[in-house]
Amino acid sequence: MKKFVTQHFLIKNVFFHQQRIRRNVIFTTTSIWDPFDINEEENALYEQERDSHGMSLKNIFLICGSCCIVLLIILAFSMYTTRERIHNEKRIIQIKRNSSMLCLSAIFSLKKSLKEYQKRLSMLENTSFDNQKSATNSILATGGGKVVVAAVLINATNAVIKTIGWLFTGSASLFSEAVHSIADTCNQLILTFGLYQSIKKPNPEHPYGYSNMTYISSLISGVGIFCFGTGLAWYHGVLVLLHPQEMESVFWGLALLSGALISESATLYMAVTEIRASAKESGLRFWEYVSQGYKPNVNVVLLEDLAAVLGVCVAASAMSLSLYLQSPIPDAIGSLIIGAILGGVASFIIYSNTVALVGRSIHPNQIEAINSDLENDRMVRALYDIKATDMGSQSVMFKAEVDIDGREITRSYLEKVDIQVILEEMKKVDSIELAEAFLLKHGENIVDRVGAEIDRIERNLRKKHPYLRHVDLEVL
Structure with a gap:
């Protein structure tokens, strides 16, 4: 310009x-x-x-x-x-984004509902074992409960009989046996309370239930036997050694001990029968089952009755020897021996229940059977960090890390969808955005399929191994 x-x-x-x-x-x-x-x-x-x-x-x-x-x-x-x-x-x-977000929220809500349904179904399966145990809401519905209640009644009767015999004879051995029966009665009342608590159903405050109450009550029982039974038996035996006293009505005392031997043998037979059946069901030997403490309440009854039978035999032998020698010394020594027997039983009960409360693995044969079932599943490639903890009351918590086969998961997903529809979607992919949307859609569905397969594996494990109360499979 x-x-x-x-x-x-x-x-x-x-x-x-x-x-x-x-x-x-x-x-x-x-x-x-x-x-x-x-x-x-x-x-x-x-x-x-x-x-x-x-x-x-x-x-x-x-x-x-x-x-x-x-x-x-x-x-x-x-x-x-x-x-x-x-x-x-x-x-x-923005409108498209909002609509997609609404669709995603609807999908997430649906998935959440499905997961809650699966969780509820799993909880129902987990509590089926509890419902079977507590169908009558009574400890008499279980074999162990019957043994414990019978032991309470018989030991209470024996405690009264032995106390009367001690009052008539003044025998130190008979006093130790009376103390032994009183301690057994109190301890088995504690076992009854623990067994009653253990059959309660899980709740939000105690999601794993109260099965450990059997171990706790058995531990308290062992401590009571050691402190009350062993302590008083040794105290009275030492007292008789220091201040000997003549015994009276020894024959009446021996007769009362014979009746106590019969009743103690009856409860011992019940405990042996119950443990033998449980050991056979678990595929274990009798003493192996006892040493593992899978039924702590029945084990306590078994050991207490075994100690009672041995104690009656020791007391009868000591009284007979004192009568023959006309000396209270053998009777006092018999009281000390009975105290030692009670101390050994109490120590074993305390140790086995302490190990169980700390967290003890189940038998290797059971772990091997569970691992075999898992590894035979076509979705499982390998297992790592396997833990199977006994929770008491014939219930086990199983945890393992699972390496899932991605090809089998994808094949399982493709079996649930129409391949032709996926092929049509692939033909329409002509840009990066469409490819990303396609991969996100089917990738998310495959991940959901992993969760469904894990739930299926857990359900199959619980059906085949009813003692598995809680199964936690973590995907690597």
Whole structure:
């Protein structure tokens, strides 16, 4: 624009000077030229040309300004339309995003409902064992409960009989046996309370139930036997050794011990029968089952009755020897021996139940059977960090890390969907966005399939091994 104005101005000046030179030439041909003689017409023409030149510049500036204004208006309009278009596109994208979020939230809600349903189904399967145990809400519904209740009644009767015999005879051995029966009665009452607590159903406060109460009550029973039974038996035996006393009515005492031997043998037979059946069911030998302490309440009854039978035999032998020698010393020694027997039984009970409370693994044969079932499943590639903890009351908590076969999981997913539909979706994938959406959709479904397969494996394990109360399989 500036160049155009300059050229126009130069053309005007050239034209003006050409006209002036032409007039000057004509004037010199006719007369003598005076450079200071300026014609009024020439001045007027010059002024007119200068004014027209100024008007031309103004017109040019006006045209240029108008063009600039028009360009600015066009630019502003284009920017406005571009912003509006961008705003509309953003709004469309936001609407699509909101709709996709609604769809995803609906899918997540559905999946959450399915998982809650599966969890509830698993809880029902887990509590089926509890419902079978506590169907009558009574400890008499279990074999161990019957043995414990029978032991309470028989030991209470024996405690009364032995106490009466001690009062009549003054025998230290018979006193130890009376103390032994009283301790057994109190301990078995504790076992009864622990067994009653152990059959309670799990709740939110105690999600794994109360099965450990059998171990706790057995531990308290062992401590009671050691402190009360062993302590009093040794105390009375030492007291008789230091201050010997003659015994009276020894034959009545022996007769009472014979009756106690029969009753103690009856409860011992019940405990042996119950443990033998449980050991056979678990595939273990009798003493192996006892040493592992899988039924602590029945084990306590067995050991207490075994100690009672041995104690009755020791007391009868000591009384007979004292009668034969006419000396209370053998009877006092018999009291010390009975105290030692009670101490050994109490120590074993305390040790076995302490180990169980700390957390003890189940038998290796049972672990091997569970691992074999898991490894035979086509979804499982390998097992790691296997833990099977005995929780008491014939219940086990099993935990393992599982290496899942990805090909089998994918094959299982493809068996549940229509391959033709997936093929049509693949044909439509022609951009990165569509490929990403396709992979996200089916990838998420495959991951969900992993959870479904884990639930299936856990259900199969519980059906085949009913003692598995809690199964936790963690995917690597």
